[in-house]
Amino acid sequence: MEAITSSIQYQRSSWQRLNRKFSTGFISTSFSSNKWIVSGHIIDILNRKIFKGIITIVNDKIEKISETLDEVQDHYILPGSIDAHIHIESSMVTPYEFAKTALKHGTIATVSDPHEIANVCGMDGIDFMIKNANNTGLKFFFGAPSCVPATSFEKCRI
Numbered sequence: 001m002e003a004i005t006s007s008i009q010y011q012r013s014s015w016q017r018l019n020r021k022f023s024t025g026f027i028s029t030s031f032s033s034n035k036w037i038v039s040g041h042i043i044d045i046l047n048r049k050i051f052k053g054i055i056t057i058v059n060d061k062i063e064k065i066s067e068t069l070d071e072v073q074d075h076y077i078l079p080g081s082i083d084a085h086i087h088i089e090s091s092m093v094t095p096y097e098f099a100k101t102a103l104k105h106g107t108i109a110t111v112s113d114p115h116e117i118a119n120v121c122g123m124d125g126i127d128f129m130i131k132n133a134n135n136t137g138l139k140f141f142f143g144a145p146s147c148v149p150a151t152s153f154e155k156c157r158i
Contacts, residue, residue, distance in 0.1 A: 034059050039068070040075035050076070080108030088129065088140075089116045095129055099136035108139065115145035 035058050042053035042065065052072045056064040088098050088110070095112075102110070112133075117125035126142070133140035 038077065039072040040077045041072065043076055043078035045079060053077075078106070081106050083107055083110040086110050086112050087114070087116055088112050089114065095133035095138075095140060096136050099133070099138035099140075103136075103138055109141065110138065111141045111143060113143050113145065115147050118145040118148040 035056070038055040038057065039053070041050050042055070043050050051067050052069070053065060053067050054072070055062060055077065056066075083102070088095050091098050112129075114126050114129050117129055121128070126145075130140075130142060133142075
């Protein structure tokens with residue numbers, strides 16, 4: 001359940017967008033704006049089972065995950081994926097645009113290697129990537145580029 005817990009810790013604005021998208025009852029806001037009830041078929045990867053469940057979210061953190069015998073929404077809820085090595089700049093879009101597509105497909109975080117942008121734009125490029133990534137619901141973890149400059153014939157001008 002720990003994996004499920006970490007996957008639903010979105011920013012408040014992400015939940016509000018999600019609530020508007022699933023106004024059919026997938027998410028209930030009947031208690032307060034700080035409490036969310038999510039029901040569906042929960043995929044428990046660690047225990048290799050799927051069960052009908054209810055997730056209670058308070059102040060953007062999961063408070064409780066419980067099995068239920070009651071009817072639930074016909075949705076499957078599973079932990080988000082973390083892409084452990086990616087070069088965002090290879091996608092030819094900004095981190096903000098990358099996040100819009102990645103989140104739709106279940107990726108909630110990336111470990112990003114910005115060596116391509118570092119080779120082309122230096123620290124200004126890395127600063128841009130970090131600042132642009134801060135405006136998304138996706139968690140970006142940027143590593144220090146391992147191959148800057150790209151060859152031994154170049155000199156780093158930092």
